[in-house]
Amino acid sequence: xxxxxxxxxxxxxxxxxxxxxxxxxxxxxxxxxxxxxxxxxxxxxxxxxxxxxxxxxxxxxxxxxxxxxxxxxxxxxxxxxxxxxxxxxxxxxxxxxxxxxxxxxxxxxxxxxxxxxxxxxxxxxxxxxxxxxxxxxxxxxxxxxxxxxxxxxxxxxxxxxxxxxxxxxxxxxxxxxxxxxxxxxxxxxxxxxxxxxxxxxxxxxxxxxxxxxxxxxxxxxxxxxxxxxxxxxxxxxxxxxxxxxxxxxxxxxxxxxxxxxxxxxxxxxxxxxxxxxxxxxxxxxxxxxxxxxxxxxxxxxxxxxxxxxxxxxxxxxxxxxxxxxxxxxxxxxxxxxxxxxxxxxxxx
Amino acid sequence: xxxxxxxxxxxxxxxxxxxxxxxxxxxxxxxxxxxxxxxxxxxxxxxxxxxxxxxxxxxxxxxxxxxxxxxxxxxxxxxxxxxxxxxxxxxxxxxxxxxxxxxxxxxxxxxxxxxxxxxxxxxxxxxxxxxxxxxxxxxxxxxxxxxxxxxxxxxxxxxxxxxxxxxxxxxxxxxx
Numbered sequence: 001x002x003x004x005x006x007x008x009x010x011x012x013x014x015x016x017x018x019x020x021x022x023x024x025x026x027x028x029x030x031x032x033x034x035x036x037x038x039x040x041x042x043x044x045x046x047x048x049x050x051x052x053x054x055x056x057x058x059x060x061x062x063x064x065x066x067x068x069x070x071x072x073x074x075x076x077x078x079x080x081x082x083x084x085x086x087x088x089x090x091x092x093x094x095x096x097x098x099x100x101x102x103x104x105x106x107x108x109x110x111x112x113x114x115x116x117x118x119x120x121x122x123x124x125x126x127x128x129x130x131x132x133x134x135x136x137x138x139x140x141x142x143x144x145x146x147x148x149x150x151x152x153x154x155x156x157x158x159x160x161x162x163x164x165x166x167x168x169x170x171x172x173x174x175x176x177x178x179x180x181x182x183x184x185x186x187x188x189x190x191x192x193x194x195x196x197x198x199x200x201x202x203x204x205x206x207x208x209x210x211x212x213x214x215x216x217x218x219x220x221x222x223x224x225x226x227x228x229x230x231x232x233x234x235x236x237x238x239x240x241x242x243x244x245x246x247x248x249x250x251x252x253x254x255x256x257x258x259x260x261x262x263x264x265x266x267x268x269x270x271x272x273x274x275x276x277x278x279x280x281x282x283x284x285x286x287x288x289x290x291x292x293x294x295x296x297x298x299x300x301x302x303x304x305x306x307x308x309x310x311x312x313x314x315x316x317x318x319x320x321x322x323x324x325x326x327x328x329x330x331x332x333x334x335x336x337x338x339x340x341x342x343x344x345x346x347x348x
Numbered sequence: 349x350x351x352x353x354x355x356x357x358x359x360x361x362x363x364x365x366x367x368x369x370x371x372x373x374x375x376x377x378x379x380x381x382x383x384x385x386x387x388x389x390x391x392x393x394x395x396x397x398x399x400x401x402x403x404x405x406x407x408x409x410x411x412x413x414x415x416x417x418x419x420x421x422x423x424x425x426x427x428x429x430x431x432x433x434x435x436x437x438x439x440x441x442x443x444x445x446x447x448x449x450x451x452x453x454x455x456x457x458x459x460x461x462x463x464x465x466x467x468x469x470x471x472x473x474x475x476x477x478x479x480x481x482x483x484x485x486x487x488x489x490x491x492x493x494x495x496x497x498x499x500x501x502x503x504x505x506x507x508x509x510x511x512x513x514x515x516x517x518x519x520x521x522x523x524x
Contacts (some may be wrong), residue, residue, distance in 0.1 A: 004516050007465045008484035013458055016374040016388055024392050028399070029368055032359045037401050181400055239392070246389055 013150045026235040034174035086129050087142045087248045092127045096147075113168040116155030117175050123148035127205070131186050131198065138197040141251050145201040152176070156212050161217055169219035170236060177240065178211035180206060214307050217241065221299055223235070237303075241294055244306050248287050248313065254279055255316055260321070272323035283312040358402050364394055364410055372486050373420055377439055379469075380424045390427065394420045414495035418480065420497060470516050477509035483508045 004182060014020075085091035102251055106112050106209055126145050152172075159168050183206045190198055224234050259276055290305035373394050377387035397419050402409065409415045467478050482488045482496065493504040 004519060007461060008480060010458060010461050010465065011375065011481065011485035011486075014378065015371045015460070016376045017384075020371055020388055021374075024370075024388075025363075025366060028392075028395055029363055031396070032362055032399060034361045035399075076516065178400075181396070216485065227495050228355075242389070244394075 002069075008297045023235040024239055027239040030170065030179070030236055031174055031211070034171060035178065040175075085128050086133075087144045088130075088137060109161065110168060113155050113158035114171060116151045116158065117168070117171050120148055120155060121149035121175050123151060124182055124205075127202075128182055128186060131190060139199075141198050143202050145205045146342055152208055152212045156215050159216070167342065169216045169223055171212055172216035172238065173220055175215060175241060176209040177243075179209045180213070183209065186198070210310065213240070213244075214303065217244075217301070217303055221303070237299055238294070240298075241299065241302055241306065245287060245291050245294065248283070248306060248309050251278060251313055252284050255313070255320075262320075270323065272326070275324075276319040279312045279316050279319070283309045283316070335345070362399055362402060363414070365398075369413065369416055370395070373416060375422065375485070376417065376420050376481065379477065386427075389515065390423050391422070393423055396421070411495055413488065414492040417488070417492070417496040433486060448492065453492050468515060468522060472514060475507075476514060477502070479508050480511050480515060484512070 085095045099122075103112065103115055103119075106115060123144055126147065129143060130141050130144065149301075155168075155172055159172060162168070183202050187199065187202050187206075190202075217237060221237050224237065255276075259273055259280070263273060286305050286309040290302045290309065293299075293302035293305060370391060374387055374391045377390045377394075378384065381387055381390065394416065400420075401415075427520055434443070469480070472480070479497070481492065482493050483490075488496070490501050490504045490508070493499070494501045497504065499507065
């Protein structure tokens with residue numbers, strides 16, 4: 001028995017590839033630091049001292065001054081308390097106004113980009129709070145998702161102006177990847193609650209996060225050439241690309257199974273199913289190619305292929321929705337015909 | 349991302365957790381899925397999910413090691429559910445995945461030893477193999493195994509003992 005135990009202990013010598021382990025450590029550490037950074041920003045805002053509002057006053061243009069004066073005039077305590085307000089509450093408007101003031105008072109474009117990313121994370125946190133609180137007002141979630149998408153777009157447009165924006169690119173990448181995880185968890189949570197509108201909103205938010213994450217990834221890749229932190233950046237690009245490829249592979253397999261089930265459930269093939277199957281096969285080929293490119297260290301080509309495969313998956317999703325819509329319509333028509341027949345029989 | 353007062357302190361502690369347990373998590377995944385890349389992908393998912401949990405939940409996780417194994421187990425179950433079939437362990441693949449730093453002779457001996465052990469382990473049911481790896485290869489305490497598998501401490505202890513006995517019997521038969 002002891003010999004067997006000793007043999008079992010020898011399994012401890014099995015280990016992952018040291019380089020992969022170190023690369024992922026960089027990525028993980030970056031993600032942890034980014035989350036901690038977001039956390040400290042949140043704490044700073046929640047515990048905002050008056051100096052935080054007053055400091056920029058001395059450099060502020062008159063419009064921003066006016067906003068700050070309005071905020072101070074309307075009660076600094078309220079402005080302070082509003083920082084943890086969620087959409088739909090009385091203080092939420094004040095929260096957005098203080099954010100607007102901070103943005104106006106910030107002149108540096110890199111800092112502005114960081115603020116947009118921070119505000120996007122705040123919106124995501126609010127969406128999470130709204131859904132976790134079981135609210136029934138879908139419109140509020142829709143509006144917050146719109147605000148979230150706006151902040152991401154603004155952050156990205158500033159990023160595009162600065163080709164060496166390594167820090168902003170990795171911050172946007174870390175934020176959007178984290179948002180995607182949050183959205184996936186939220187979607188699982190609401191699956192049982194059949195919130196059609198919120199589900200659509202979350203899909204939309206996910207798509208935005210993914211698209212901005214792609215841009216951030218490509219920007220980070222460009223920045224590896226000039227950045228002093230090239231190794232970490234390159235590790236982040238590789239690992240995120242791998243993650244995206246893996247998620248697409250998973251998605252393709254799930255969709256394939258769903259289409260197969262749909263084929264079995266409904267009589268024969270239909271136009272949407274056939275087209276969706278062709279597109280899925282194309283996406284599968286492209287993603288295999290993206291994987292090979294990544295292994296060959298052709299990162300840009302790999303990322304571009306992932307983006308292309310994702311676009312095809314989006315088309316598959318539209319085809320599935322179209323099929324569902326048509327089938328519902330057919331069911332309705334059949335049911336209407338049936339009721340008409342029954343009414344006619346009653347009359348006879 | 350929900351922000352908690354613990355987040356800041358968790359950062360360094362979490363990275364230390366990665367340094368300490370990434371090899372163990374990889375082994376656990378490799379024994380389950382028998383594919384190096386997939387095992388590493390699942391290991392990464394495991395740490396990402398664990399960090400997400402630590403950063404968003406208010407309460408402290410008592411036994412982080414057991415928590416990691418629980419997440420790892422759930423990830424493998426999700427993976428199996430999607431694949432709808434389980435992979436049998438590729439003995440050669442596992443035997444060749446040993447850490448750097450051994451000389452050629454030692455590496456060959458170790459590979460042979462692991463290859464022969466994996467051959468025996470493959471003859472056991474999945475749950476027996478799992479408990480033996482957790483208890484004797486990774487040296488988890490019975491409390492940690494109990495937390496990971498949802499059994500009681502006593503049940504985990506009895507299960508490990510029986511599995512070891514079974515493995516010993518298979519080894520004896522194999523020698524004959």
